[in-house]
Amino acid sequence: MKASFWTFLVKGESFALGIENKIGAELYNDLSIYKKLIEQTHRTNNYKVVLSVRKIEKEYELKKIEENEFDKIYYSDLFRVIKNKLGSYYSNANSRYVTFLFDFINTIENMSKSTVIDDPQSLFFFDNSKKIEELITEFNGHTNRVLDVQKSSIATLRDEISKKSSVAWWAWQGWGLGYAEFDKTMPRIGVESSYLTHDYDPLKKFQIFITTWNLRDWSFYEEDVLKKYSREKYFSDNKACLRMDIIEDNNQELIIEKLYEYYTFLRELVESKKLPATGGLA
Numbered sequence: 707m708k709a710s711f712w713t714f715l716v717k718g719e720s721f722a723l724g725i726e727n728k729i730g731a732e733l734y735n736d737l738s739i740y741k742k743l744i745e746q747t748h749r750t751n752n753y754k755v756v757l758s759v760r761k762i763e764k765e766y767e768l769k770k771i772e773e774n775e776f777d778k779i780y781y782s783d784l785f786r787v788i789k790n791k792l793g794s795y796y797s798n799a800n801s802r803y804v805t806f807l808f809d810f811i812n813t814i815e816n817m818s819k820s821t822v823i824d825d826p827q828s829l830f831f832f833d834n835s836k837k838i839e840e841l842i843t844e845f846n847g848h849t850n851r852v853l854d855v856q857k858s859s860i861a862t863l864r865d866e867i868s869k870k871s872s873v874a875w876w877a878w879q880g881w882g883l884g885y886a887e888f889d890k891t892m893p894r895i896g897v898e899s900s901y902l903t904h905d906y907d908p909l910k911k912f913q914i915f916i917t918t919w920n921l922r923d924w925s926f927y928e929e930d931v932l933k934k935y936s937r938e939k940y941f942s943d944n945k946a947c948l949r950m951d952i953i954e955d956n957n958q959e960l961i962i963e964k965l966y967e968y969y970t971f972l973r974e975l976v977e978s979k980k981l982p983a984t985g986g987l988a
Contacts, residue, residue, distance in 0.1 A: 713725070713726055713727060713735075713740070714727065715743070715744065715747065717747060717748075720748075720751055721748055721751040721752065721753065722744050722745075722747035722748035722751070722752045722753070723744075723752075723753045723755065724740055724741075724743070724744035724747075724752070724753070724754050724755065725755050725756075725757050726740060726755070726756045726757070726776070727757050728756060728757065728758040728759065728760070728762075729758075729759050729814075729817060730759065730760065730817070732764070732767065733756060733758075733762065733764075733767040733770060733771070737754075737756075737770055737771070737773075737774035737776055738773075738774055740754070740774070741754060741774045741775065741776070753777075754774065754775055754776040754777065755776060755777050755778075755779055756771055756776050756777070756778045756779070757779050757780075757781065757784070758778060758779070758780055758781065759780070759781050759814060759817050761780070762778050781814050781815075782815075785811050785814070785815065788807075788811070789811075792804075794942040794943065798902065798903075798913075799903075800903050813827050813828065852903075852908040853880075853881060853908075855908040855909065856881050856900075856901045856908050856909065857877075857880040857881050859901070859909055859956065859958075860877050860880065860881055860882075860883050860900075860901075861877065861880075862958070863883055863958060863961060863962065863965075864876075864877050864883055866958070866962050867883070867885075867962055867965045867966060867969070870962060870966050871885070871966060871969050871970075873885065873887070881900055881901070882898060882899070882900045883898075883899045883900065883965075884896055884897050884898040884899060884917075885897050885969055886917075886919075888972060888973055888976040888977075889976050889977070889980070892976050892979065892980065893918070893920070893922070893923035893926040893927065894918060894919060894920065894923050895916065895917070895918045895923060895924075895927050895931075895972055895975075895976065896916075896917055896918075896972065897914065897915070897916060897917070897965060897968045897969055897972065898914070898915045898916075898917045898947070899912065899913060899914040899915065899961075899965065900912070900913060901913075902952070907956075909956035910954060910955065910956070911952050911953070911954055912951075912952070912953045912954075912956065912961055913949065913951070913952050913953075914949075914950045914951045914952075914953070914961075914964055914965065914968065915947045915948060915949055915950060916931060916935070916947075916948040916950055916968060916972065917945065917946065917947050917948070918945070918946045919944070919945050920944055920945075921941065921944055921945075921946055923946075924946035926979070927975065927979070928946075930975055930979075931948065931975070932948075934971060935948065935950065937949060937950060950964070950968060951964050
């Protein structure tokens, strides 16, 4: 499906998401065409959404949505979820794009207060939709190029640290490097790492965390970890993270050294927390 400023198709590795974006107009679009194209993109995991500023209440619109297996989502609900979740990602986000996000949210929220869209920013969007679409395409291309560079470096780091530690590290979705398989009978703790977004160099900054994916697991190890490493911790949903390092200029030798240090510490910590006689938890 060729995307316009108001219609988008998001292609993931394992899913397809089609969005019919309605700002002020009624749902006059032929959703059956969109449905066919979305399902052709991914036969099983496909999602079809009508995203709207205004309430969709007219019978013919609701019927069209139901017949073509779309879900209706309102911007007000979407923004509420974004605002609730934003705190978990803000510390790692590029502040410039966070500003763009809030400008966009404010613009759409202002639109929802009136049926007349006549503010200068909205008129600018309408008048420059083609240029904006081209800019979005270029930005997405840039983002993909950055990710390709980071994935390539992560693959190299993965080979090196796996060889040094004699265990297989994982590369989550190609860009997140980590290890957490010390002992499946014990509470889970591990090392996570990735490159940070940077203005000009995709490999400028590399961050390393000690992580548990359950707060109960963090409680089990917290005293020992903080005794060894005094770092600021933060929680995201049920996940606990301790930022260990931010290594600059793609110093791969230092990255491997630090990853191995934290891997060794956690391996020995997990082993020490087991009861020698029974193999249970200390």
